[in-house]
Amino acid sequence: MASFTILGAGMMGTAFAWPLSDRGHTVRLVGTHLDRELVSSIRESGRHPKLGLSVPDGVTAHQLEELEPVLRGSDALVLGVSSAGVRWAARRVAPYLASGTPLGMVAKGLEWNGSRLELLPDVFLEELAAAGSAARDVAPVAVAGPCIAGELARRVPTAVVLASRSLGAAEAFAELVRAAYYHAFSSDELVGVEVCAALKNAYAMGMAMPAGEHARAGGAPGSIAFHNLEAAVFAQSIHEMQRVIRLLGGNPHSAAWLPGVGDLDVTCNGGRTGRFGELLGRGLTPDQARERMAGATLECLEILRSLESALATYTARGELAEGELPLARHLFRRALHGVVEDWPLSKFFGSGGPLS
């Protein structure tokens, strides 16, 4: 059995403690500077206040100051930080990370560097090198696919994809973390998996808009509720994920299984993203909708902003045609700029058929 450090004591980082602990690993959870109260709560009562659960027996929680000794005593690392924390985490772990450490990342996102969209595992490695890390053979493994943290921590049967540029690293990490209810499939399709993980929040927001439009039109929830439109938006979301994957040189089929279809489905089932999309559908402006969400972090808007900048550049460079990704461009206008316009359904699906 191994000794794991989880850096980041938010919902998903902490939920990862369940399969690790159930597999018999030692788990030490280290909070970031944003997690001080969460760590204090676990240290005092064993309870994670946001998950509403006590962490498994034997899992210990630590404030950030203890990162060095904890990490030096670990064989494996899970980065439970959000996309905004990836560079920070790389710098924090750089001095203590041993060569060949198995390393998983739950952060989801694409970073726009002004010239191209970068995958977070690549961003992590760049920052690790820039921080002078001596660690070699570290191949970050992205944890993706449909996984609501509160369900994982309740041991609901869950299937995820662990993707890395190194299939060996992905499979080795999967072998470490698989549990009876945690089915981990390994993949070297890092581009496809990461594009889906990043874009799903934006598209899930779009899929929630029709329910809001139905409500705005005076409809009640039920079997007639703009589901036809929602389903068309779902299908086009997969189509556009495939296009962005190809744009970044990946395998478009990633969108057709857990990372795309599965994660989009789960993201639509409640949560902030869906609520925000529904408010837009009801006719609120983006400002009004954000106000109603009372300060919640909206990853859907962060990724839309990155994607809007990126697509402008890719389109200007001729790598993408103006007419491509009509759904994404519609979401930019509605969710970022408050433009009122009809759904561009007739522009969906490009040539009218599936990608070959």
Next chain:
Amino acid sequence: MASFTILGAGMMGTAFAWPLSDRGHTVRLVGTHLDRELVSSIRESGRHPKLGLSVPDGVTAHQLEELEPVLRGSDALVLGVSSAGVRWAARRVAPYLASGTPLGMVAKGLEWNGSRLELLPDVFLEELAAAGSAARDVAPVAVAGPCIAGELARRVPTAVVLASRSLGAAEAFAELVRAAYYHAFSSDELVGVEVCAALKNAYAMGMAMPAGEHARAGGAPGSIAFHNLEAAVFAQSIHEMQRVIRLLGGNPHSAAWLPGVGDLDVTCNGGRTGRFGELLGRGLTPDQARERMAGATLECLEILRSLESALATYTARGELAEGELPLARHLFRRALHGVVEDWPLSKFFGSGGPLS
């Protein structure tokens, strides 16, 4: 503008009258022997009792005895009958069908003939020939993709696929029926489209089971409700649709857009199929669940029975391995034979990655 006959006055056949009428076509709706009361209601009050709506102005309804004169006066035909009615419909229209008539079919299914799974448009053509029809150049166009009849008849924005072995026939039919809210994409991927249309009821039933299992475990609806499991089942459903499409010689990508992803999503949103799956998830036996559904037609069971027979034969012939389609085989055992067993999640996704 054209003159359309719709044969079959059920929900979907009748709903087709809306886009046709809005495009300015003449529409005459002819009921089958099962539709007598529906037709009488429309003739008396203009109202379709199951849709709960009055049909558009100018649409006339006719009992089956008027089929001949109505059809002889039409340029185009929509078959609104169910899969069980396709052979019957072919025999009924055979004497009057003119060569080259544009012909759409809303029936969804695969017919197991003891040796292979047959597509309904092919079944229709066989039966037409057997009935001695003199019509030539009739290329049936399958109408597929996410479309709830009650939403189409309320002009909810809808995107569908019109597929035929002849792309020209598909596009010509699409051009006839497109309306402002009815976005029809043409395709010659008849195998892929029809496999998805047929299998989606079976897989949508499977996707509804986790919600029932959550309820059985004492959970309330909400953001934590076995969504992780539902999403894994969704992704595997697409994966298995792709496998069956390849088995029948089609293009697996059909599963990744409207016919697969889109139609599965819409089928999960309420309706009989989802209700039946939820009851099974709650722990009812198939007999108990059917009893609760009080005589409703369950297409999901019909296609599961066909598929079970078919897979046994394809597997015995070595065209499919025993370990393939683990979700379908799980659904046979649970929904047809009442076997209680865990989800085979570790067997999902074959090699662990997407199809290439």
